Amino acid sequence: MALRVFGTLALGKLGLQTQVMQAAGTTAARAFATVVQGYKYAASHEWAKVDGETATVGISDHAQAELGDVVYVELPDVGKQVKQGETFGVVESVKAASDIYSPVSGEVVEVNQALVDKPGTVNTSPFQDGWIIKVKLSDKAELGSLLDADAYSKECEKH
Amino acid sequence: MSRPVLNLLRVSRLPIFTQLHLEEALLRATTDNWLIINDGAFHPAIVIGISGRPQELVHCEEALQHGIQAIRRFTGGGTVVVDQDTVFSTLIMQGSSLPQVDCFPHPIMAWTEKLYRPAFAAAGCPDFTLRENDYVVGSGLKVGGNAQAITGRRWLHHTSFLWDYQREHMALLRQPAKAPKYRQGRQHGEFVTRLCDVLSPHRGRQALVQSIAASAAELGFELQERSLAEAAPALQHRPLLLGSKLLDLRSFAASAVEPNSNSSGR
Numbered sequence: 256m257a258l259r260v261f262g263t264l265a266l267g268k269l270g271l272q273t274q275v276m277q278a279a280g281t282t283a284a285r286a287f288a289t290v291v292q293g294y295k296y297a298a299s300h301e302w303a304k305v306d307g308e309t310a311t312v313g314i315s316d317h318a319q320a321e322l323g324d325v326v327y328v329e330l331p332d333v334g335k336q337v338k339q340g341e342t343f344g345v346v347e348s349v350k351a352a353s354d355i356y357s358p359v360s361g362e363v364v365e366v367n368q369a370l371v372d373k374p375g376t377v378n379t380s381p382f383q384d385g386w387i388i389k390v391k392l393s394d395k396a397e398l399g400s401l402l403d404a405d406a407y408s409k410e411c412e413k414h
Numbered sequence: 415m416s417r418p419v420l421n422l423l424r425v426s427r428l429p430i431f432t433q434l435h436l437e438e439a440l441l442r443a444t445t446d447n448w449l450i451i452n453d454g455a456f457h458p459a460i461v462i463g464i465s466g467r468p469q470e471l472v473h474c475e476e477a478l479q480h481g482i483q484a485i486r487r488f489t490g491g492g493t494v495v496v497d498q499d500t501v502f503s504t505l506i507m508q509g510s511s512l513p514q515v516d517c518f519p520h521p522i523m524a525w526t527e528k529l530y531r532p533a534f535a536a537a538g539c540p541d542f543t544l545r546e547n548d549y550v551v552g553s554g555l556k557v558g559g560n561a562q563a564i565t566g567r568r569w570l571h572h573t574s575f576l577w578d579y580q581r582e583h584m585a586l587l588r589q590p591a592k593a594p595k596y597r598q599g600r601q602h603g604e605f606v607t608r609l610c611d612v613l614s615p616h617r618g619r620q621a622l623v624q625s626i627a628a629s630a631a632e633l634g635f636e637l638q639e640r641s642l643a644e645a646a647p648a649l650q651h652r653p654l655l656l657g658s659k660l661l662d663l664r665s666f667a668a669s670a671v672e673p674n675s676n677s678s679g680r
Contacts, residue, residue, distance in 0.1 A: 321518040327465035327490075342565065345464065349519035350491035350547055351562035352464045352657075 288317035296407035297358040313386040322348040325377040330366040365389040418511035420447045420635035429456040434658035441570045443651035448506040458497040459483040474667035488657030491561030499578035509567035536625035546594040555607035
């Protein structure tokens with residue numbers, strides 16, 4: 256997500272807290288931003304779940320909470336080349352069109368067409384049904400520059 | 415500590431399509447802060463948000479008969495009709511210039527209220543406020559449309575303030591499916607107000623334009639006046655993919671949605 260600093264979800268005096276969840280996808284109460292163990296995260300709040308030579312990409316629970324109700328997701332074309340750190344689509348919420356950035360480089364092999372009719376799935380299931388694209392990776396070494404769940408949690412907790 | 419620079423571009427009657435291209439270029443191709451005030455569009459236009467479906471938002475056949483240009487803009491939000499009596503105010507900001515404002519929609523909107531509320535007060539309207547992401551005055555009368563784009567650590571927030579408007583143009587907009595709660599089912603004429611009815615009809619418009627710039631200075635920026643010639647080079651940046659496009663309403667007129675009983679927009 257486009258972000259100058261990691262946004263805060265105010266929880267009394269504690270600021271943002273994150274809760275690390277298992278990849279099975281149990282969901283915490285909405286007051287906490289969740290992360291999923293085993294995923295990789297970009298500082299811009301996108302995640303990548305690697306499965307062999309392909310990565311599934313979406314935006315984090317923190318991002319969806321800060322964005323508000325998502326009403327539109329602009330999906331790239333299948334076959335498009337994406338580059339790590341560059342924008343590949345747009346999410347609209349609260350009158351704002353926010354660029355989303357690919358955490359990986361490669362070729363888009365699938366997009367989540369379900370988001371066309373149900374963009375709010377990004378809010379309700381950011382790590383599962385709200386995935387946005389699947390990318391055939393061109394450089395798996397890039398994954399080393401991404402954050403793991405614990406590191407991403409720490410980044411979120413800074414603010 | 416030095417204040418962040420805010421480049422101030424004041425123009426008048428710039429076509430809205432040109433304005434949108436310039437805004438997006440300045441957002442994507444520079445790292446500068448800008449406050450752009452365009453006092454009136456060159457000619458009327460219907461401007462639709464990034465995801466808007468013209469056949470659901472516009473009476474396309476009637477708009478074609480009126481000869482009004484339709485544009486899809488690169489920011490979110492709803493549909494507006496603009497003309498020479500629309501006062502546009504656009505903020506383009508590098509996030510580091512406002513470290514206390516997170517680059518997400520709600521914090522940005524909340525900050526813009528800090529800019530516009532004193533500006534409106536100085537122009538003669540002390541009860542301007544932000545309500546459900548709309549700018550309103552009095553008991554909940556909307557005075558303009560606003561929308562945002564957020565990219566990287568930069569954001570853009572633009573507003574079309576209704577100094578005045580033509581009813582027949584406003585009637586070209588269909589009522590959107592979702593309305594804010596504060597609208598409370600009111601008809602369009604009771605929900606939106608003209609600023610010429612709120613501010614001094616003779617001096618209020620100029621006062622508003624001047625006070626927006628003054629308010630920005632009060633918020634800690636160093637304002638530097640710029641010309642269109644100084645802003646325009648951003649449009650030559652390559653690559654530059656601009657999201658605002660002209661729409662041919664003929665392609666949407668055939669698939670028009672059956673009109674609602676309330677056919678006003680905003």
